[in-house]
Amino acid sequence: MPEFMVLIHQSEAAGATLAPREMRALLERQSAYEQKLRALAAYVDGERLRPSAEGRRVSRGEEGPRVEAGPFGEPNLEAYYVLQAGDLDAVLELVAECPMPPGAQVEVRPVMKGQFEPGKTSQKGRVFAFAVLGAAPDERSWIDVMDRIDARTHDHFPEHPFRGGVRLEAPSRGRQISSTGGRRAIFDGPFLESKEVIGGLFFMCMASLDEAVDWANNSAFVEHGALEIRELWRS
Amino acid sequence: MAELTHTIADIVRREKSRVVATLVRRLGSIDAAEEAFQEAVLAALPNWRNGLPANPAAWLTTAAKNHARDAARHQRIVDAKSPLLLEHDVAQPEATDSISDEQLRLIFTCCHPALTLDSQVALTLKVVAGLTTDEIARAFLCPEKTISQRITRAKKTIEERQLPYEVPERLQLPERLASVLAVVYLVFNEGHTTRQGPLMRLDLQAEALRLARLLCDLLPNESEVFGLFALIALSLARAETRTDEHGDLLLLSEQDRSRWDRAMIKEGLLALQRARRLGGAGNYAIQAEISACHATAPTWADTEWSRILRLYDQLLARAPSPVVALNRAVAVCMHSGPAAGLEALRALEAALASYHLFFALRADFRSRLGQDARDDYQRALSLASNESERRFLRGKIDQVN
Numbered sequence: 190m191p192e193f194m195v196l197i198h199q200s201e202a203a204g205a206t207l208a209p210r211e212m213r214a215l216l217e218r219q220s221a222y223e224q225k226l227r228a229l230a231a232y233v234d235g236e237r238l239r240p241s242a243e244g245r246r247v248s249r250g251e252e253g254p255r256v257e258a259g260p261f262g263e264p265n266l267e268a269y270y271v272l273q274a275g276d277l278d279a280v281l282e283l284v285a286e287c288p289m290p291p292g293a294q295v296e297v298r299p300v301m302k303g304q305f306e307p308g309k310t311s312q313k314g315r316v317f318a319f320a321v322l323g324a325a326p327d328e329r330s331w332i333d334v335m336d337r338i339d340a341r342t343h344d345h346f347p348e349h350p351f352r353g354g355v356r357l358e359a360p361s362r363g364r365q366i367s368s369t370g371g372r373r374a375i376f377d378g379p380f381l382e383s384k385e386v387i388g389g390l391f392f393m394c395m396a397s398l399d400e401a402v403d404w405a406n407n408s409a410f411v412e413h414g415a416l417e418i419r420e421l422w423r424s
Numbered sequence: 425m426a427e428l429t430h431t432i433a434d435i436v437r438r439e440k441s442r443v444v445a446t447l448v449r450r451l452g453s454i455d456a457a458e459e460a461f462q463e464a465v466l467a468a469l470p471n472w473r474n475g476l477p478a479n480p481a482a483w484l485t486t487a488a489k490n491h492a493r494d495a496a497r498h499q500r501i502v503d504a505k506s507p508l509l510l511e512h513d514v515a516q517p518e519a520t521d522s523i524s525d526e527q528l529r530l531i532f533t534c535c536h537p538a539l540t541l542d543s544q545v546a547l548t549l550k551v552v553a554g555l556t557t558d559e560i561a562r563a564f565l566c567p568e569k570t571i572s573q574r575i576t577r578a579k580k581t582i583e584e585r586q587l588p589y590e591v592p593e594r595l596q597l598p599e600r601l602a603s604v605l606a607v608v609y610l611v612f613n614e615g616h617t618t619r620q621g622p623l624m625r626l627d628l629q630a631e632a633l634r635l636a637r638l639l640c641d642l643l644p645n646e647s648e649v650f651g652l653f654a655l656i657a658l659s660l661a662r663a664e665t666r667t668d669e670h671g672d673l674l675l676l677s678e679q680d681r682s683r684w685d686r687a688m689i690k691e692g693l694l695a696l697q698r699a700r701r702l703g704g705a706g707n708y709a710i711q712a713e714i715s716a717c718h719a720t721a722p723t724w725a726d727t728e729w730s731r732i733l734r735l736y737d738q739l740l741a742r743a744p745s746p747v748v749a750l751n752r753a754v755a756v757c758m759h760s761g762p763a764a765g766l767e768a769l770r771a772l773e774a775a776l777a778s779y780h781l782f783f784a785l786r787a788d789f790r791s792r793l794g795q796d797a798r799d800d801y802q803r804a805l806s807l808a809s810n811e812s813e814r815r816f817l818r819g820k821i822d823q824v825n
Contacts, residue, residue: 424694
């Protein structure tokens with residue numbers, strides 16, 4: 190059955206203005222939603238990412254690798270779930286109940302290939318998510334960029350620290366849900382020229398953020414695109 | 425140059441426990457590993473002047489191993505001493521052993537119950553947290569000599585009793601883990617209220633948080649590890665507001681809640697969720713639940729007192745303690761009024777006759793009921809040793825007079 194990745198982007202600035210009691214209520218609603226998803230046969234994987242301020246973005250600048258510290262502009266990827274479903278509509282139905290704080294956006298994208306290793310945070314060591322990003326003027330050339338990265342990298346992962354990963358279909362094959370003032374709107378996955386678009390996500394167990402950045406620096410990902418590195422939250 | 429030395433000092437501190445952990449197994453003792461690490465740091469200073477290596481930890485590990493090999497050749501380290509730490513399988517470390525396995529072994533050795541609690545704390549701060557003896561001495565307000573003696577004695581005990589360098593078997597794990605968590609909790613508590621000097625020492629609390637976070641990485645399926653992390657994070661989030669601008673104690677009811685660290689509260693709440701998911705009813709998890717009620721309450725009055733009361737009852741049912749019962753009395757007072765609070769205190773006087781907070785609390789309840797509280801405040805003052813708390817009590821005595 191096809192797999193879909195639900196990417197939850199949240200405004201960290203809006204989150205920081207929540208009163209602690211509201212924050213607790215939101216976390217509890219999110220946790221209840223997650224428990225519900227986990228209980229479904231359709232549930233494949235899901236993780237929460239530590240704040241973007243603790244993350245790094247590695248790309249190729251004019252004079253070699255460029256490493257930027259987060260935050261990277263709003264909204265930021267905060268969590269993801271992976272669900273099996275017959276079609277996109279079935280996933281959208283499940284996503285409708287997902288608690289969305291102000292400024293949040295949810296993206297649903299079909300998984301093109303690859304696989305997940307659930308329970309990544311139940312093992313020893315720190316696990317980092319690497320989001321593969323590509324910028325291009327239109328979706329066709331973005332797909333070309335992702336194809337190039339894919340061709341160069343698809344068997345270049347060191348075996349031991351690798352904890353699974355996937356490539357996603359282009360945004361036009363997915364949907365985006367925004368919430369404004371309590372109302373939700375679903376869009377066909379728009380391709381925004383101004384934004385770096387996620388083409389895939391993979392995971393590695395690394396001793397430290399520095400080690401993850403070192404690895405990224407020497408990888409082929411940053412020759413054509415960029416990698417955003419974020420530690421997984423044990424929660 | 426000064427800046428570079430500073431950067432190197434940062435790296436050394438950050439990487440020390442990982443590098444030492446890797447070396448201990450290879451070299452057979454904590455002493456040998458620390459010595460080799462020090463040599464590697466000395467080698468790093470001139471070498472790194474022209475640029476830091478891509479992976480400083482790996483650089484230091486290799487340099488330390490090289491040094492140890494040379495040293496062994498001169499019969500200084502390995503041959504001269506019998507191995508301090510015995511392994512079941514001495515031959516070669518298994519290929520699957522990662523740095524985190526080594527670190528975990530080191531923590532369990534440093535917190536072995538055969539060592540005194542003071543020694544466990546000193547050794548853990550030195551070897552696992554990477555503090556210097558001088559820093560530990562300053563944090564605990566005792567002479568450096570005392571700390572270095574403690575550490576030497578601990579290492580000697582490890583040698584004489586041949587304490588194994590290993591993670592305990594499943595069966596022993598809960599008990600041994602309790603001893604590791606007790607050490608981290610003690611570090612945190614020592615930072616939270618000290619007997620002398622300033623009311624809190626944030627650096628010790630930050631060390632405790634760092635140690636607890638490391639344990640979360642190493643033991644991701646142990647509920648109490650996350651309970652302890654949550655407890656520390658939720659208390660630390662409120663630490664800044666525990667004192668006023670003169671360093672004087674502020675009660676929870678008087679604190680400026682808008683200054684609490686929301687990111688830290690969130691971190692604590694998320695860890696608490698994981699603790700719950702993993703089973704979650706241990707001592708630390710329950711204390712973290714209580715702390716979470718305080719950390720998320722908009723005001724002192726608008727706090728979930730009934731929930732806090734239930735949590736204290738759970739805590740007391742697990743492990744009766746007069747100090748916990750004293751805290752419960754505060755919740756009783758807030759939930760059912762000061763008369764009920766006084767009633768809850770009645771049974772505790774015998775057990776807490778030398779505890780200043782008992783009398784401070786009874787004085788507070790009595791003055792809320794319009795009763796004479798002077799004697800109780802005086803008793804509290806005569807028993808308190810922290811200067812900030814003493815100033816607070818003197819202020820109260822002036823008020824009731």
